Amino acid sequence: MKAQDTDEIGLVLECERRIVNAWPSPATLLIGDWVVRFASGYSGRANSASPLKPGAQLDETTLELIEELYRSDGLDPCIRLTPLVGEATRAAVLARGYRVKDASFGMIVPLEGLQPSEEPELQIEARPSADWIAGVAARQSGVKTHVGNLAAIVEKVRLPAAFATWLVAGEPVAFGMSVAERGMAEIGGIVVDPGHRGQGLGRRIVKGLMGWARAMGCDSAYLQVDQTNAVAIGLYRSLGFRQLYAYETRILDIAA
Structure with missing residues (x-):
């Protein structure tokens, strides 16, 4: 592995470890390097x-254990195939019939030199209010409209965080969040009301969160975005984000 590749994998690892804390699950298990x-x-x-380690592997017994844990919770077994996965485990997951649920990019941007700007329309709170949770859920689709399940995640954040709301004439129309940890900030949960899209509000709320992260002493910000979301990818690139890595989320249908 080239030195530059080693540096990049190190950055992937730093992001992936922080994601666990930035987007915490109600229940979490550590099993080996996973x-x-x-x-x-x-x-x-x-x-x-x-x-959570470069070259991480799962033997057949451990993979079967993880599958049973998900099934007992009424969920399809789900594995994220990031650049940290060992090749033998990647091959085993594919051989067992896991199908692609979605594919995403991890993107990152340096924050050095960024000057936080005051935006009177941008409201930032340190904890997720009931209005913030309801506003985000109302502008999502599918399983992401579930207020209680969203609350169960964001209310578990224990690190410095920003829960942002963009107001237009006092009406909340766009939302986002950021969580800072050891010099890096995750940005996510960006949603804009359908009636206010195309007005640059997504850009302004992401820039506002980048400014908050810089004010918190972070040197970089990172995020994850669906590979098919060309509009969001274009927005993030225009703000200086670059693609750091790609990954697939694969599931094994529960009947398999």
């Missing part, structure tokens, strides 16, 4: 097994 998380099916990250 973190196995359960959140009643709300979001892929919070309901999947993820490697």
Whole structure:
């Protein structure tokens, strides 16, 4: 592995370890070099097994254990195949019939030199209010409309956090969040009311969260985005984010 590749894998590891704390699941198990998380099916990250060490492997017995843990919780077994997964385990997951649920990019941006700006329309709270949770859930689809399951995740955040709301004429129309840990900040939960899209509010709320992260002493910000979301990817690139890695979230249908 080249030195530059080693540096990149180190950054992937730093992001992946922090994601566990930035988006905490109600139930979490550490099994070998893997973190196995359960959140009643709300979001892929919070309901999947993820490697926390370069070259992390799962033997057949441990993989079967993880599958049984998910099935006993009424969930499809779910594995995130990031660049940290060992090749033998990647091959084993594919051979067992795990199918792609979604594919995402991890992106990162340096924050050095960023000057936080005051935006009177941007309201930031240190804890997620009931209004913030309800506002985010109301503008999602599918399982992500479940207020209780979202609350069970965001209310467990224990690190410095920003729960952001963008107001237009006093009406909350866009939301996002950031969690700071040891010089890096995760940005996520960006949603804009359908009636206010195309007005640059997503950009402004992400910039506001980047400014908050810099004010918290962070040197970089990172996020994860669906590979098919060309609009969001274009927005993040225009703000200086670059692709750090790609990964797949794969599930084994519960009847398999």
